[in-house]
Amino acid sequence: xxxxxxxxxxxFLLITNQQANSQEHAADLDAKNGELSADSVKQAIIIDLxxxxxxxxxVGLNVDQKSNGYLIRIHxxxxxxxxxxxxxxxxxDTWLYITLADAQADIxxxxxxxxxxxxxxxxxxxxxxxxxxxxxxKGSINSAELIPAGGSxxxxxxxxxxxxxxxxxRKVK
Numbered sequence: 001x002x003x004x005x006x007x008x009x010x011x012f013l014l015i016t017n018q019q020a021n022s023q024e025h026a027a028d029l030d031a032k033n034g035e036l037s038a039d040s041v042k043q044a045i046i047i048d049l050x051x052x053x054x055x056x057x058x059v060g061l062n063v064d065q066k067s068n069g070y071l072i073r074i075h076x077x078x079x080x081x082x083x084x085x086x087x088x089x090x091x092x093d094t095w096l097y098i099t100l101a102d103a104q105a106d107i108x109x110x111x112x113x114x115x116x117x118x119x120x121x122x123x124x125x126x127x128x129x130x131x132x133x134x135x136x137x138k139g140s141i142n143s144a145e146l147i148p149a150g151g152s153x154x155x156x157x158x159x160x161x162x163x164x165x166x167x168x169x170r171k172v173k
Contacts, residue, residue: 058105058131063119069142070118072157074098074133079153085144093120094141098133098157105131140167 060075082101087094110124110133121136142160149156 054106055104056106057103058100058110058133060106060109061113061122061133063116065118068163069161070137070159072119072135072159073149074100074155074157076103076153076155079148080155081148083146083155085146085157087141087144089140093139094137096135096137096141096144096157096159098135098146099130100133100155101130103131105133142166 054077057076057078057080058074059077062073062075064071064073080100080103083099085096085098087096089095105124105126107124107126110122113119113122115121118138119135120138123134123136125132125134137159140162142162144160145158147156147158148154
């Protein structure tokens with residue numbers, strides 16, 4: 001049991017990124033990330049990891065350029081199954097509106113998003129029942145599709161931009 005306990009202590013220290021002064025003091029470890037204790041009566045080791053809980057469902061985003069457009073990843077802390085988007089051309093640019101139902105956004109973090117060559121601006125509207133993310137995108141947009149990201153709670157926004165050929169055809173018209 002002693003070696004099992006030492007292995008659990010080592011694992012706990014690795015997970016919580018702590019260091020123990022000695023094995024004797026390891027049972028009394030307290031940390032911002034959790035607590036490790038031993039129950040000699042039940043012959044059990046108790047690991048209580050404290051996981052930080054976000055008050056927000058939408059906590060960030062990033063934009064990546066792809067060969068046929070852009071991919072916007074909306075970072076979410078919970079599954080948001082009810083969402084929609086629509087596009088509105090304005091002059092040479094396009095507004096992309098995304099509404100996420102039953103979501104609370106970290107507006108401060110989202111408004112700190114630095115504009116890119118593609119995303120000129122982002123405006124966040126929080127209501128009691130949803131959040132709307134409004135992106136001013138550079139240029140013309142063919143379409144945008146929202147997809148739940150596999151393996152996480154994030155939402156992927158595939159933004160398809162016109163090809164050079166499509167742009168040339170539009171100029172001729």
